[in-house]
Amino acid sequence: MIFRQLYDSTSSTYTYLLGDEHSREALLIDPVFEQVQRDLALLDELGLHLKLVVDTHAHADHITAAWLLKQKTGCAIASAKVINAAHVDLALEHGQRFGVAGIELEARATPGHTDGCMSYVLADQSMVFTGDALLIRGCGRSDFQQGNAHTLYRSITEQLFSLPDSCSVYPAHDYHGRTQSTIGEERQFNARVGGDANETDFVGYMQAMRLPHPKLIDAAVPANLRSGCPEDGRLPDEPRWADLRITYAGVPEVEPEWLIHNQPSVTVLDVRHDDEIVDGERPAGLDLALHIPLDQLHQRVAEVPRDKPVVTLCRSGRRSALAVSILKEQGFERVASLRGGLLRLKG
The missing domain is CATH 3.40.250.10 (Rhodanese-like domain)
Incomplete structure (x- = not known):
């Protein structure tokens, strides 16, 4: 499998490219609107054909590139059915298997950060893309957008910590430059839910947090409920002086x-x-x-x-x-x- 971890410095978002070496089909997880040129260029240089774009949840800190990539490549869009986002071709439910030729993922509902959060597990359970449910030594906040600390605790401990210790964890964000962890590490060392922490410990921690309101939430969430489609439904302007x-x-x-x-x-x-x-x-x-x-x-x-x-x-x-x-x-x-x-x- 061809695998790349891409980064948007403005929102500290990771985008993941998974491509099959034989079929040359690929999917992107959590693409960022402003990074479309980068992602398309990488696909082109690697000789991959984008077939699917998948979001882990309706993000509050950036706008997804799902709709724009669909316009550019004809790919399908997938996200959790509970989100009910517009322009979605594949509405995912818990336990559903999906992917592209040569690559299969399992969707696991992991609400608590938002009610539409999903994590995606590679078929052999060697990788899991956890969105904002489980971060490296942390987790997503639970104080807005249908968040619930009790629900998030159960999502992490039942749906993610049930994976093998060796399963690599790839989150949607990291604000300290960390790129990857494992389920075993997070079960032992996660600052909020690891070690001997129980639900009371976790919920107490989460409820005591005082975090600033996400700066882009008022624009990002409505846009992401449209899969990133602008309100006017128009493609962004591009240079017209040449076929660049x-x-x-x-x-x-x-x-x-x-x-x-x-x-x-x-x-x-x-x-x-x-x-x-x-x-x-x-x-x-x-x-x-x-x-x-x-x-x-x-x-x-x-x-x-x-x-x-x-x-x-x-x-x-x-x-x-x-x-x-x-x-x-x-x-x-x-x-x-x-x-x-x-x-x-x-x-």
Whole structure:
């Protein structure tokens, strides 16, 4: 199985990518609206086809990317039936098995943080994705959105602590940089529910907590009850000056074919060294407007016109990617690198 743990620093949210090496089908757990380009780029680079997006609950601290990913890829959306969110294709109930070709998960109802919380257990019980029910050395709060400390205690101890000690725990959030734990660790060391803590201990702890109201709850929860669909039902605006592909490294790129057909409308910037260009050669099909070696770009950035978008190029596309970063730092918004560089253009 292909597995990746992705992170959104704004909300401290983990998104999980699970892909099957043979079918190339994949699912995402708890995707974040603002991270769609990142997630799609990773799927593309790994050669995976997104078939399913799953949320562990109706989040209060970020908006899910489920609806947006469905528009982009045609994937299905799954979440707990009790949430009754719009645009859901698969309404999950306790004990239900689901997934994509080659990957099966079991849905376990783990309410208490919210009444719609679910945890997802890999078929061989080697991994569990616990949402906000069980965190690393902690758990989700239970003081809003149908939360109940008694219910959460039972969810953790009966549904999660019944898994094997070796089962890896992957939560929806961590605010201290911790990435993974195990059921055995949490049963022994969890600060709220581990060790010899009983229900009275746990509930007393939870009821004594004084936490600030989540900043985004008023916007996030209604949006998540629509599976992340904006109120107006419209896709977010995207750059229209080019057919852009954003890499997992965050670099905007255009294909050679696009550049050949659109070069009059852009400035083509060659960032190769002087000794790489023989007798003023020009790549086939391109009329280069500007040549500034990458190591001189910082000093000569004022020579780059700002009236048109800029497409940077080099031999392989690696140095031109850095040129994009330099230009963006200098306030250029419409800028992209030639994918694969001149090697791909010649090919």
